[in-house]
Amino acid sequence: MTTQPRIRRDVPIPYYDQLIQVLQEAIGAGTWAPNVPLPSEHELCAMYGVSRTVVRQALGELVAHGLLYRVKGKGTFVVPRKIEEHFIQRTHGFHQDMTSQGYTVSSRVLEQTVVLPSPYVRQALQLDEHQHTIKIDRLRSVDGAVLLFVQTYIPEYLCPTLAQADLAGGSLYVALQEQCGLGVNTATRTVEAVAARSPMTTLLGVGKGEPLLKIESVGYLDDGRPVE
Amino acid sequence: MTTQPRIRRDVPIPYYDQLIQVLQEAIGAGTWAPNVPLPSEHELCAMYGVSRTVVRQALGELVAHGLLYRVKGKGTFVVPRKIEEHFIQRTHGFHQDMTSQGYTVSSRVLEQTVVLPSPYVRQALQLDEHQHTIKIDRLRSVDGAVLLFVQTYIPEYLCPTLAQADLAGGSLYVALQEQCGLGVNTATRTVEAVAARSPMTTLLGVGKGEPLLKIESVGYLDDGRPVE
DNA sequence: TAGTGGTCTAGACCACGAC
């Protein structure tokens, strides 16, 4: 195969977003070994029939999210990772993913309160000015190493009891399900393009399409590697 | 004044980096009121004599760092902020900056240990494989709202007593000065270009040029605004 | 010297918002 016509021109999805998807899957599938150069940017242009702008924007995102790293004059490489690829590419299920792999997951809840959301959050959740949200700031760790700083906002009316739930050991989604019968069913990335997508913002649909806003920043683990 | 020839062609500094500097200063000086549109990207191109690529890269960074926000079809705006502009533009002195403005600053120390650094950190600090570092993870808050998640690495030999210092209430730099006679004298941003500079990495020179590595991620405060 | 990523140009078309 010389050309992979995987970038569709007939859908209203930016080419770089499509390319991110394609590359993420390829990385996840182990297409390129860690620390071995990917095809060059020029080659990727030819492979997918797009300009270098598109390729660089896609690669830049994957670098920003810790899947790739670049070395000037040498190339672009897959970050060797044991853990992170499994959750970076997923919108939810961190707890389940990690424990099923034998890792010890813990959450340190930094804040768990009912607040009037900021305009940004209010707009994202489509609330009016008087509706409160439950705000949960958590620091998530795997085997003792901080991996994620997560802020979650959920409309209070959806799950009033969540403000008192104990989230230290378990999954937010389990608590949502058990206490309020809410299951996550959709996910939409709402991040801005071009520069800096970490912090990564995700809109999750719970229940009958009601949204929950999650803002997560991938852990600052020494260039992506779990410590020790 | 029609054209501001503030972008120098004869220095080896990328135009977008120079433009970031210029725009940061203009924002800090209050050139544009919050929530009022800046000159359009096209106008900025004309004003500084650069292409739209450069302008967008600079604006994208400032958006990423929370100084600006963009609205499609409308324009680019200064984020109304009371606090953050003062420290986003500085490499150090957070504690001093904030307290001098009457804010209550606190640090929650999440981790403060002696560790063998990862390859990434080791290379940045130019250590060999056997040298340890003091690693300090802090969550910095202003008036109770989390603003910064900061990881700091400092070679252990520079300040062995720092591993036991109490940093909860005060400044790391004060502790460095008092306990080890180390003053910060230089700062180098070592971030990658293009996409995603938050997390922001800074190399600080302390003492006679020995480095200290700081990795800080600007707070996730609802699109940049301090809560409440 | 040849290849890589980093920077930059000068255009283009689009969806969206205001008018």
Add this chain to the structure above:
DNA sequence: TCGTGGTCTAGACCACTAT
């Protein structure tokens, strides 16, 4: 309709790395 930011093209030159 017009201006805005969002996306995209097809080039270019540079510094750096490896040979």
